[in-house]
Amino acid sequence: MLLVTGITGHSGKYFLQELINHKYGDTIRCVVRNSSDTSLLDNSGLKIEKVYGDLQDKEFMDSCVKDVDTVLHIAGIQKTLTVIQPAVKNSVKRVIVVHTTGIYSKFKSASEDYKIIELHMQKIISDNASPIHITILRPTMIYGNLWDLNMSKFIKMVDKLRLFPVINHGDSLIQPVNARDLGKAYYQVLMAQQLKCNDYILSGEKPIKMVDAFKLINNNLGKKTIFISVPLGFGVLLARFLKAVTLGRIDYVEQVQRMGEDRSFPHDDAIRDFGYNPMSFAEGIKIEVEQYKNK
Numbered sequence: 001m002l003l004v005t006g007i008t009g010h011s012g013k014y015f016l017q018e019l020i021n022h023k024y025g026d027t028i029r030c031v032v033r034n035s036s037d038t039s040l041l042d043n044s045g046l047k048i049e050k051v052y053g054d055l056q057d058k059e060f061m062d063s064c065v066k067d068v069d070t071v072l073h074i075a076g077i078q079k080t081l082t083v084i085q086p087a088v089k090n091s092v093k094r095v096i097v098v099h100t101t102g103i104y105s106k107f108k109s110a111s112e113d114y115k116i117i118e119l120h121m122q123k124i125i126s127d128n129a130s131p132i133h134i135t136i137l138r139p140t141m142i143y144g145n146l147w148d149l150n151m152s153k154f155i156k157m158v159d160k161l162r163l164f165p166v167i168n169h170g171d172s173l174i175q176p177v178n179a180r181d182l183g184k185a186y187y188q189v190l191m192a193q194q195l196k197c198n199d200y201i202l203s204g205e206k207p208i209k210m211v212d213a214f215k216l217i218n219n220n221l222g223k224k225t226i227f228i229s230v231p232l233g234f235g236v237l238l239a240r241f242l243k244a245v246t247l248g249r250i251d252y253v254e255q256v257q258r259m260g261e262d263r264s265f266p267h268d269d270a271i272r273d274f275g276y277n278p279m280s281f282a283e284g285i286k287i288e289v290e291q292y293k294n295k
Contacts, residue, residue: 001026002190003071004031004073005031005075007032007074008036008038008041009074009075010144010147010148011139011179013183014182015074015183017040018184019046019187020044027047027048028046029051029068031051031053031064032050032052033052033054055082055083056079058085061086065092069093070096070190072190074186077097077098080097080099080117088128093132094132094134095134098139099114102258103138105263107257107258135198135200136200137185137186138265139177139202139203140177140203141174141176142182143285144179145288151288154214155221158217166229167259168230168231170209170211170212170214170229172260173207173208174208175204176208176284177203177278178204178279180284181278185274188274188275189274192273192274196269196272200267201265201267202276203267204279204280206280208281213281216281220286221293232256232260235260236256239255240253
Protein backbone atom coordinates (compact mmCIF):
# COMPACT_ATOMS: atom_id res chain seq x y z
CA MET A 1 0.00 0.00 0.00
CA LEU A 2 1.08 3.56 -0.77
CA LEU A 3 0.56 6.34 1.79
CA VAL A 4 0.57 9.93 0.46
CA THR A 5 0.53 13.21 2.35
CA GLY A 6 -0.23 16.50 0.62
CA ILE A 7 -2.01 14.92 -2.34
CA THR A 8 -4.65 17.67 -2.44
CA GLY A 9 -1.98 20.39 -2.39
CA HIS A 10 -0.20 22.29 -5.16
CA SER A 11 2.12 19.67 -6.68
CA GLY A 12 0.20 16.79 -5.06
CA LYS A 13 -2.75 17.37 -7.39
CA TYR A 14 -0.50 16.91 -10.40
CA PHE A 15 0.92 13.72 -8.89
CA LEU A 16 -2.63 12.44 -8.48
CA GLN A 17 -3.26 13.23 -12.14
CA GLU A 18 -0.22 11.13 -13.06
CA LEU A 19 -1.63 8.23 -11.03
CA ILE A 20 -4.92 8.61 -12.90
CA ASN A 21 -3.23 8.88 -16.30
CA HIS A 22 -1.22 5.71 -15.68
CA LYS A 23 -4.17 3.85 -14.06
CA TYR A 24 -2.20 3.11 -10.88
CA GLY A 25 -3.55 -0.17 -9.54
CA ASP A 26 -2.49 -0.40 -5.88
CA THR A 27 -4.38 1.03 -2.93
CA ILE A 28 -3.50 4.64 -2.09
CA ARG A 29 -4.08 5.81 1.46
CA CYS A 30 -4.32 9.62 1.44
CA VAL A 31 -3.95 11.76 4.54
CA VAL A 32 -6.31 14.73 4.15
CA ARG A 33 -7.74 17.48 6.31
CA ASN A 34 -11.46 17.95 6.93
CA SER A 35 -11.25 21.22 5.01
CA SER A 36 -9.55 19.65 1.96
CA ASP A 37 -11.27 19.53 -1.43
CA THR A 38 -11.22 15.80 -2.20
CA SER A 39 -13.38 15.90 -5.34
CA LEU A 40 -10.49 14.87 -7.61
CA LEU A 41 -9.71 11.96 -5.27
CA ASP A 42 -13.35 10.92 -5.16
CA ASN A 43 -13.67 10.95 -8.94
CA SER A 44 -10.24 9.50 -9.74
CA GLY A 45 -11.36 5.93 -10.38
CA LEU A 46 -8.41 4.75 -8.29
CA LYS A 47 -8.35 2.62 -5.14
CA ILE A 48 -8.38 5.56 -2.74
CA GLU A 49 -8.57 5.25 1.03
CA LYS A 50 -9.01 8.66 2.67
CA VAL A 51 -7.95 9.19 6.29
CA TYR A 52 -8.77 12.49 7.96
CA GLY A 53 -6.46 13.90 10.59
CA ASP A 54 -3.48 16.00 11.60
CA LEU A 55 0.03 15.08 10.47
CA GLN A 56 1.34 16.36 13.82
CA ASP A 57 -0.79 13.82 15.73
CA LYS A 58 1.59 10.95 16.53
CA GLU A 59 -1.12 8.39 17.34
CA PHE A 60 -3.00 9.24 14.17
CA MET A 61 0.13 8.93 12.03
CA ASP A 62 1.04 5.65 13.69
CA SER A 63 -2.31 4.24 12.59
CA CYS A 64 -1.89 5.70 9.09
CA VAL A 65 1.32 3.83 8.28
CA LYS A 66 0.12 0.39 9.34
CA ASP A 67 0.23 -2.09 6.40
CA VAL A 68 1.99 0.52 4.27
CA ASP A 69 5.00 -0.39 2.08
CA THR A 70 5.82 3.04 0.66
CA VAL A 71 5.27 6.60 1.87
CA LEU A 72 5.34 9.66 -0.38
CA HIS A 73 5.46 12.74 1.85
CA ILE A 74 4.61 15.89 -0.15
CA ALA A 75 3.16 17.95 2.70
CA GLY A 76 6.37 19.77 3.62
CA ILE A 77 9.70 19.35 5.36
CA GLN A 78 8.36 20.80 8.62
CA LYS A 79 6.16 17.71 9.01
CA THR A 80 8.75 15.13 7.96
CA LEU A 81 9.71 13.89 11.43
CA THR A 82 6.12 13.00 12.36
CA VAL A 83 6.04 10.87 9.20
CA ILE A 84 9.47 9.25 9.57
CA GLN A 85 9.02 8.18 13.21
CA PRO A 86 5.94 5.97 12.65
CA ALA A 87 7.33 4.78 9.30
CA VAL A 88 10.43 3.43 11.06
CA LYS A 89 8.35 2.02 13.92
CA ASN A 90 6.08 0.14 11.52
CA SER A 91 8.88 -1.15 9.26
CA VAL A 92 7.87 0.77 6.14
CA LYS A 93 10.27 -0.24 3.37
CA ARG A 94 10.55 3.02 1.48
CA VAL A 95 9.92 6.72 2.12
CA ILE A 96 10.10 9.50 -0.48
CA VAL A 97 10.15 12.97 1.07
CA VAL A 98 9.74 16.27 -0.77
CA HIS A 99 12.07 18.77 0.87
CA THR A 100 13.69 21.90 -0.58
CA THR A 101 16.82 23.40 -2.11
CA GLY A 102 16.43 26.09 0.56
CA ILE A 103 18.73 23.92 2.64
CA TYR A 104 21.61 25.18 0.47
CA SER A 105 20.94 28.86 1.19
CA LYS A 106 23.88 30.85 2.57
CA PHE A 107 21.48 32.61 4.93
CA LYS A 108 21.24 30.75 8.21
CA SER A 109 17.63 31.77 8.75
CA ALA A 110 16.71 30.15 5.45
CA SER A 111 18.57 26.88 5.85
CA GLU A 112 19.29 26.04 9.49
CA ASP A 113 15.86 24.61 10.34
CA TYR A 114 15.95 22.37 7.26
CA LYS A 115 19.39 21.03 8.17
CA ILE A 116 18.28 20.26 11.73
CA ILE A 117 15.21 18.37 10.50
CA GLU A 118 17.26 16.22 8.14
CA LEU A 119 19.83 15.48 10.84
CA HIS A 120 17.02 14.38 13.18
CA MET A 121 15.55 12.26 10.40
CA GLN A 122 18.82 10.43 9.91
CA LYS A 123 19.23 10.02 13.68
CA ILE A 124 15.81 8.38 14.01
CA ILE A 125 16.80 5.91 11.29
CA SER A 126 20.25 5.14 12.71
CA ASP A 127 19.09 4.91 16.34
CA ASN A 128 16.57 2.27 15.33
CA ALA A 129 18.96 0.50 12.95
CA SER A 130 16.19 0.76 10.38
CA PRO A 131 16.71 -0.63 6.86
CA ILE A 132 14.20 1.91 5.52
CA HIS A 133 15.22 3.48 2.21
CA ILE A 134 14.88 7.27 2.05
CA THR A 135 14.79 9.30 -1.17
CA ILE A 136 14.90 13.08 -0.77
CA LEU A 137 13.49 15.22 -3.57
CA ARG A 138 14.48 18.89 -3.56
CA PRO A 139 12.34 21.20 -5.71
CA THR A 140 13.51 24.73 -6.35
CA MET A 141 10.99 27.63 -6.31
CA ILE A 142 7.64 26.00 -7.16
CA TYR A 143 5.14 27.75 -9.41
CA GLY A 144 2.39 26.71 -11.79
CA ASN A 145 -0.94 27.93 -10.43
CA LEU A 146 -2.38 31.01 -8.76
CA TRP A 147 -2.00 29.42 -5.31
CA ASP A 148 1.75 28.72 -5.69
CA LEU A 149 2.79 31.54 -3.27
CA ASN A 150 5.81 32.30 -5.45
CA MET A 151 5.30 33.48 -9.02
CA SER A 152 1.64 34.28 -8.36
CA LYS A 153 2.78 37.09 -6.03
CA PHE A 154 5.14 38.47 -8.66
CA ILE A 155 2.41 38.33 -11.33
CA LYS A 156 0.12 40.44 -9.15
CA MET A 157 2.93 42.90 -8.37
CA VAL A 158 3.96 43.32 -12.02
CA ASP A 159 0.31 43.79 -12.95
CA LYS A 160 -0.26 46.51 -10.34
CA LEU A 161 3.07 48.39 -10.30
CA ARG A 162 4.43 50.45 -13.15
CA LEU A 163 7.71 50.93 -11.26
CA PHE A 164 8.94 47.54 -10.06
CA PRO A 165 11.91 47.25 -7.63
CA VAL A 166 14.43 44.44 -8.23
CA ILE A 167 17.30 43.52 -5.93
CA ASN A 168 20.80 44.23 -7.30
CA HIS A 169 19.56 44.77 -10.88
CA GLY A 170 17.75 41.41 -10.74
CA ASP A 171 20.95 39.65 -11.80
CA SER A 172 20.63 36.72 -9.38
CA LEU A 173 19.75 33.41 -11.03
CA ILE A 174 16.66 31.39 -10.26
CA GLN A 175 15.42 28.11 -11.72
CA PRO A 176 11.70 27.83 -10.90
CA VAL A 177 10.07 24.44 -11.35
CA ASN A 178 6.51 24.00 -12.54
CA ALA A 179 4.28 21.93 -10.25
CA ARG A 180 3.18 19.89 -13.27
CA ASP A 181 6.76 18.68 -13.71
CA LEU A 182 6.96 17.83 -10.02
CA GLY A 183 3.85 15.68 -10.25
CA LYS A 184 5.46 13.74 -13.09
CA ALA A 185 8.75 13.44 -11.19
CA TYR A 186 7.06 12.07 -8.06
CA TYR A 187 5.43 9.38 -10.17
CA GLN A 188 8.68 8.56 -11.98
CA VAL A 189 10.54 8.19 -8.68
CA LEU A 190 7.74 6.10 -7.18
CA MET A 191 7.83 3.68 -10.09
CA ALA A 192 11.62 3.51 -10.39
CA GLN A 193 12.85 0.07 -9.39
CA GLN A 194 16.32 1.23 -8.38
CA LEU A 195 17.80 4.71 -8.02
CA LYS A 196 21.51 5.51 -7.90
CA CYS A 197 21.13 8.50 -5.55
CA ASN A 198 19.38 9.17 -2.26
CA ASP A 199 18.95 12.86 -3.03
CA TYR A 200 17.64 14.54 -6.20
CA ILE A 201 17.27 18.19 -7.17
CA LEU A 202 14.12 19.00 -9.14
CA SER A 203 14.65 22.35 -10.85
CA GLY A 204 13.28 24.06 -13.94
CA GLU A 205 14.66 23.58 -17.43
CA LYS A 206 17.49 26.12 -17.07
CA PRO A 207 18.52 29.14 -14.96
CA ILE A 208 17.09 32.58 -15.65
CA LYS A 209 17.88 35.99 -14.20
CA MET A 210 15.18 37.29 -11.88
CA VAL A 211 14.74 40.44 -13.94
CA ASP A 212 14.29 38.36 -17.10
CA ALA A 213 11.65 36.26 -15.34
CA PHE A 214 9.83 39.45 -14.38
CA LYS A 215 10.09 40.72 -17.95
CA LEU A 216 8.49 37.51 -19.24
CA ILE A 217 5.63 38.07 -16.80
CA ASN A 218 5.42 41.68 -17.94
CA ASN A 219 5.28 40.71 -21.62
CA ASN A 220 2.61 38.07 -21.05
CA LEU A 221 0.51 40.60 -19.15
CA GLY A 222 0.98 43.17 -21.92
CA LYS A 223 2.20 45.78 -19.44
CA LYS A 224 4.88 48.49 -19.71
CA THR A 225 6.66 48.14 -16.39
CA ILE A 226 9.94 49.88 -15.56
CA PHE A 227 12.29 47.83 -13.39
CA ILE A 228 14.36 49.77 -10.84
CA SER A 229 17.41 48.30 -9.10
CA VAL A 230 17.43 48.38 -5.29
CA PRO A 231 20.54 47.45 -3.24
CA LEU A 232 20.12 44.25 -1.25
CA GLY A 233 20.92 45.93 2.07
CA PHE A 234 18.25 48.58 1.55
CA GLY A 235 15.68 45.96 0.56
CA VAL A 236 16.41 43.90 3.68
CA LEU A 237 16.17 47.05 5.82
CA LEU A 238 12.72 47.83 4.40
CA ALA A 239 11.59 44.23 4.94
CA ARG A 240 12.72 44.35 8.59
CA PHE A 241 10.96 47.67 9.10
CA LEU A 242 7.75 46.20 7.65
CA LYS A 243 8.06 43.18 9.92
CA ALA A 244 8.55 45.44 12.96
CA VAL A 245 5.61 47.76 12.31
CA THR A 246 3.27 44.82 11.63
CA LEU A 247 4.50 42.99 14.75
CA GLY A 248 5.76 40.12 12.64
CA ARG A 249 2.54 39.54 10.70
CA ILE A 250 4.23 40.51 7.43
CA ASP A 251 7.68 38.94 7.23
CA TYR A 252 9.50 39.09 3.89
CA VAL A 253 13.03 39.33 5.34
CA GLU A 254 14.12 35.86 4.23
CA GLN A 255 12.54 36.22 0.80
CA VAL A 256 14.33 39.53 0.19
CA GLN A 257 17.64 38.12 1.43
CA ARG A 258 17.39 35.19 -0.92
CA MET A 259 16.71 37.48 -3.86
CA GLY A 260 20.35 38.47 -3.58
CA GLU A 261 21.71 34.94 -4.00
CA ASP A 262 21.70 32.56 -6.95
CA ARG A 263 19.09 29.82 -6.59
CA SER A 264 19.86 27.75 -9.67
CA PHE A 265 20.64 24.07 -9.30
CA PRO A 266 21.39 21.37 -11.92
CA HIS A 267 19.14 18.32 -12.16
CA ASP A 268 21.47 16.04 -14.15
CA ASP A 269 21.03 13.09 -11.76
CA ALA A 270 17.26 13.23 -12.16
CA ILE A 271 17.57 13.26 -15.95
CA ARG A 272 19.88 10.26 -15.87
CA ASP A 273 18.04 8.14 -13.31
CA PHE A 274 14.35 8.64 -14.09
CA GLY A 275 14.07 10.72 -17.24
CA TYR A 276 13.20 14.04 -15.63
CA ASN A 277 12.32 16.56 -18.35
CA PRO A 278 10.95 19.88 -17.04
CA MET A 279 9.30 22.51 -19.23
CA SER A 280 10.84 25.92 -19.93
CA PHE A 281 9.99 28.83 -17.66
CA ALA A 282 8.68 30.76 -20.67
CA GLU A 283 6.15 27.99 -21.32
CA GLY A 284 5.17 27.53 -17.69
CA ILE A 285 4.76 31.20 -16.79
CA LYS A 286 2.62 31.78 -19.87
CA ILE A 287 0.14 29.21 -18.51
CA GLU A 288 0.06 30.86 -15.09
CA VAL A 289 -0.33 34.39 -16.43
CA GLU A 290 -3.22 33.22 -18.62
CA GLN A 291 -4.89 31.76 -15.52
CA TYR A 292 -4.41 35.09 -13.75
CA LYS A 293 -5.84 37.07 -16.66
CA ASN A 294 -8.84 34.76 -16.99
CA LYS A 295 -9.56 35.04 -13.27
